[in-house]
Amino acid sequence: xxxxxxxxxxxxxxxxxxxxxxxxxxxxxxxxxxxxxxxxxxxxxxxxxxxxxxxxxxxxxxxxxxxxxxxxxxxxxxxxxxxxxxxxxxxxxxxxxxxxxxxxxxxxxxxxxxxxxxxxxxxxxxxxxxxxxxxxxxxxxxxxxxxxxxxxxxxxxxxxxxxxxxxxxxxxxxxxxxxxxxxxxxxxxxxxxxxxxxxxxxxxxxxxxxxxxxxxxxxxxxxxxxxxxxxxxxxxxxxxxxxxxxxxxxxxxxxxxxxxxxxxxxxxxxxxxxxxxxxxxxxxxxxxxxxxxxxxxxxxxxxxxxxxxxxxxxxxxxxxxxxxxxxxxxxxxxxxxxxx
Numbered sequence: 419x420x421x422x423x424x425x426x427x428x429x430x431x432x433x434x435x436x437x438x439x440x441x442x443x444x445x446x447x448x449x450x451x452x453x454x455x456x457x458x459x460x461x462x463x464x465x466x467x468x469x470x471x472x473x474x475x476x477x478x479x480x481x482x483x484x485x486x487x488x489x490x491x492x493x494x495x496x497x498x499x500x501x502x503x504x505x506x507x508x509x510x511x512x513x514x515x516x517x518x519x520x521x522x523x524x525x526x527x528x529x530x531x532x533x534x535x536x537x538x539x540x541x542x543x544x545x546x547x548x549x550x551x552x553x554x555x556x557x558x559x560x561x562x563x564x565x566x567x568x569x570x571x572x573x574x575x576x577x578x579x580x581x582x583x584x585x586x587x588x589x590x591x592x593x594x595x596x597x598x599x600x601x602x603x604x605x606x607x608x609x610x611x612x613x614x615x616x617x618x619x620x621x622x623x624x625x626x627x628x629x630x631x632x633x634x635x636x637x638x639x640x641x642x643x644x645x646x647x648x649x650x651x652x653x654x655x656x657x658x659x660x661x662x663x664x665x666x667x668x669x670x671x672x673x674x675x676x677x678x679x680x681x682x683x684x685x686x687x688x689x690x691x692x693x694x695x696x697x698x699x700x701x702x703x704x705x706x707x708x709x710x711x712x713x714x715x716x717x718x719x720x721x722x723x724x725x726x727x728x729x730x731x732x733x734x735x736x737x738x739x740x741x742x743x744x745x746x747x748x749x750x751x752x753x754x755x756x757x758x
Contacts, residue, residue: 437483444478493523497530504534512538551604558593565590617650618754621677621686624658627651628673632662635670641677647684648752649731657727660720661688661747668692670744684753687738689746695737 496515503511512534518524565586572578578586622643629637649657665673670692678685721735728735733751 437480440482441476445476489517490523493518493527497523497527501530501534504538509538555597555600558596561593562590616648617653618646618648619651619654620644620646621675621684623651624654625675627655628658628662631659632666632673635662635666635673637662637673637675639675639677642679643675643677645677645679645684646754647686647733648754649728649733653727653731657724657749658688660724664720665690665692665745668694668745679753682753684751686749686751687746688749689744691744694743694745 493515500511500515512531514531515527518527569578569583569586572583620643621639625637625639625643628635647654662673668690670690672691674687674689676687676689725735728749728751731751733749735747735749738746738748
C-alpha cells in the first residue's frame with residue numbers, strides 16, 4: 419500500500435520558532451524597562467547602557483538559537499536524510515547518528531533504527547519466502563504436467579495399460595493433495611502473522627480439543643491446566659494441532675501438556691514420545707519449508723506457523739529435548755486467570 423503523504427503547506431521551521439520564542443522571552447524584560455524609563459524621561463533619549471543591553475540580549479538570543487538549532491534541527495535533518503536513503507534501498511544508512519543533540523531525538527532515532535531494521539528483515543524474509551514458495555509449488559506442478567502430457571499423448575499405438583494410467587492418475591491426485599496442503603499451510607501462516615481477533619482459552623479446553631481430533635494419541639495434562647492463556651480458540655487450534663501432527667508424524671503415541679505460571683506468563687511444555695529431532699536438525703526445525711518428510715507429504719511450514727502465531731499473540735516457542743527421547747517444546751504466553 420502506498421505510504422500516505424503529509425499535506426503540503428507552509429510551516430515555520432523549528433529554528434525560526436526557537437529564535438522567535440527566545441527573542442520574545444529575552445527581549446520582553448528589556449522592553450518593559452525601556453518603556454518605564456521612557457515614561458520617566460521622554461526627552462532624554464535612550465541611554466548608552468540601554469543600547470548595550472539590547473545588543474547583548476540580541477547576541478545572546480542568536481547564540482542560544484544557534485546552539486538549539488545545532489542540537490535539534492541538525493539531528494532531525496540527518497534523520498530525514500537517513501530515511502530518504504533507506505527508502506531508496508540503502509541499508510548502510512541503518513546506523514546511529516553521529517550526534518543526537520537531545521534525549522528525545524536519541525529515543526526517536528533508536529525507534530527509527532528499530533523500525534528500519536524490522537522493515538529490512540521483513541523484506542528479506544518475503545524475498546526468501548517467495549523463492550521457497552515458488553520452488554515448493556513448482557515440483558508438484560511439474561509432476562502433474564508431466565503425467566497429464568503422458569496421458570494426453572497416449573494415442574493408441576503404444577497404448578498404456580489400465581495399471582499405468584491409474585499410476586499416473588494416482589500421481590496427479592497425490593500432487594494435487596500436496597498442493598492443497600501447502601496452500602492451506604500458507605493460509606494459516608498468513609493468518610498467524612496478521613491476527614484479527616483477541617481471545618482466551620484454557621489449557622484444559624486445548625487438551626479436550628486435541629483429544630477429539632487425535633484419537634490415536636494419548637493426550638494428558640499436568641499442572642495448572644485450568645489456567646487460561648491469551649490466545650483465541652482458532653489460533654490455539656492451529657498451534658497445538660500442528661504440534662500434535664508433528665508428534666504423530668514422528669511415531670508418537672503420547673502427548674503431554676504440562677502447565678506452570680510465573681507472574682503474568684504461562685509456560686506450557688508439550689512433550690511426545692516419538693523419535694525426536696536429531697541434533698543436526700534442531701537449529702532448522704523453525705525454518706520455512708524445512709522438512710524431513712517431504713516424500714510423505716510434509717510441507718515444512720507447520721512449526722513456522724506455530725512460531726508466527728505465538729509471536730503475534732505475545733508468545734514464544736523453543737525446542738528443549740532432542741533425539742532419542744521424543745521432542746519437547748516450551749511455549750510461553752501471557753497468562754490470564756484460572757477458571758473458577
